[in-house]
Amino acid sequence: MFAGFIGGVASGRVWVFRGSKHERSYRGLRVVWRFCSLKAALLGRGGGKLRLGGIAAIFTALVLAGCGGQNKTPDKPQGNSGHGVIKTECGVEMVPIPGGEFSMGTDDGPVDVKPAHRVKVDGFLMDRNEITQEAYEKVVGKNPSRIKHPQNPVEQVTWTAAVKFCNARSAREGLTPCYNLKTWECDFAANGYRLATEAEWEYACRAGGTADYYFGARPEELKSYAWFEGNSGSKPHAVGQRKPNAWGLNDMAGNVWEWCNDFYGAKYYRTSPADNPRGPAQGEKRVLRGGAWSSSADSCTSWVRNCDEAGLTDVCLTMDSNGFRCVRRK
Numbered sequence: 001m002f003a004g005f006i007g008g009v010a011s012g013r014v015w016v017f018r019g020s021k022h023e024r025s026y027r028g029l030r031v032v033w034r035f036c037s038l039k040a041a042l043l044g045r046g047g048g049k050l051r052l053g054g055i056a057a058i059f060t061a062l063v064l065a066g067c068g069g070q071n072k073t074p075d076k077p078q079g080n081s082g083h084g085v086i087k088t089e090c091g092v093e094m095v096p097i098p099g100g101e102f103s104m105g106t107d108d109g110p111v112d113v114k115p116a117h118r119v120k121v122d123g124f125l126m127d128r129n130e131i132t133q134e135a136y137e138k139v140v141g142k143n144p145s146r147i148k149h150p151q152n153p154v155e156q157v158t159w160t161a162a163v164k165f166c167n168a169r170s171a172r173e174g175l176t177p178c179y180n181l182k183t184w185e186c187d188f189a190a191n192g193y194r195l196a197t198e199a200e201w202e203y204a205c206r207a208g209g210t211a212d213y214y215f216g217a218r219p220e221e222l223k224s225y226a227w228f229e230g231n232s233g234s235k236p237h238a239v240g241q242r243k244p245n246a247w248g249l250n251d252m253a254g255n256v257w258e259w260c261n262d263f264y265g266a267k268y269y270r271t272s273p274a275d276n277p278r279g280p281a282q283g284e285k286r287v288l289r290g291g292a293w294s295s296s297a298d299s300c301t302s303w304v305r306n307c308d309e310a311g312l313t314d315v316c317l318t319m320d321s322n323g324f325r326c327v328r329r330k
């Protein structure tokens with residue numbers, strides 16, 4: 001509460017919401033975290049009244065934090081571990097995901113993930129990694145990310161920017177684009193790239209698993225599989241550095257939240273069709289999945305749902321923890 005208040009006052013536009021489900025990491029949240037560290041240094045564990053010198057130091061820290069930065073020590077990519085990975089013409093690797101059925105959501109979670117329900121998903125191809133800045137820039141010629149590094153996931157990317165990338169990637173490879181960029185409708189029959197449905201995303205994330213995480217139920221193991229607040233150093237990392245899931249997909253938990261095609265509907269699971277559900281027909285926000293570098297372990301489970309506005313244009317309000325990966329028909 002205190003950190004959120006200070007963040008709002010200091011930036012004039014930063015809103016902070018933290019919790020196991022609706023964690024937010026707008027650009028300012030990183031600032032808030034830095035502030036928290038500074039606060040601890042200034043005030044000690046016992047807290048107390050803020051001194052003027054402390055306030056000045058905090059604003060200095062805010063200015064410095066707002067400058068962003070580069071990764072000084074880039075991570076090395078992980079080698080190919082099989083799983084039938086194919087390399088597309090843009091150089092992005094994709095993993096064949098077999099069709100099947102699974103239990104989506106959980107009965108032991110927030111209201112929007114209930115009830116657990118059986119869902120059938122057709123097979124598809126899914127990017128092995130989050131879309132990197134190198135791939136994004138190759139296709140659309142720009143890079144909106146705050147922390148610049150070619151092998152980092154692209155971030156500060158909106159849903160609308162992500163689907164434009166999908167269409168541009170399709171056109172580049174001679175495939176039929178899936179999205180109507182005026183209505184934002186997705187043609188699922190087209191053979192081009194699109195964002196995963198929320199059901200496809202969770203199905204691919206679980207990779208046959210039924211526990212909270214794709215590696216099991218113990219959050220203590222998350223550090224081996226994901227970049228999250230417990231090990232990220234408050235920044236995203238190059239893709240593919242953690243252990244993959246059983247189907248060879250990297251960073252499905254953590255690093256950046258991943259846009260899905262679906263509109264978000266908090267009550268959707270109560271009425272969802274069982275066969276290839278595609279989300280509500282309309283809505284105000286789009287789904288994000290998987291948690292991010294700034295997320296708690298609780299926000300990195302296979303079933304946690306998040307959402308955000310599709311087309312924010314103010315870079316200060318575009319989250320530096322939002323990215324995506326693509327899918328397409330087999």
Ligand SMILES: [Ca+2]
Binds near residue numbers: 252
């Ligand atoms: Ca991710």
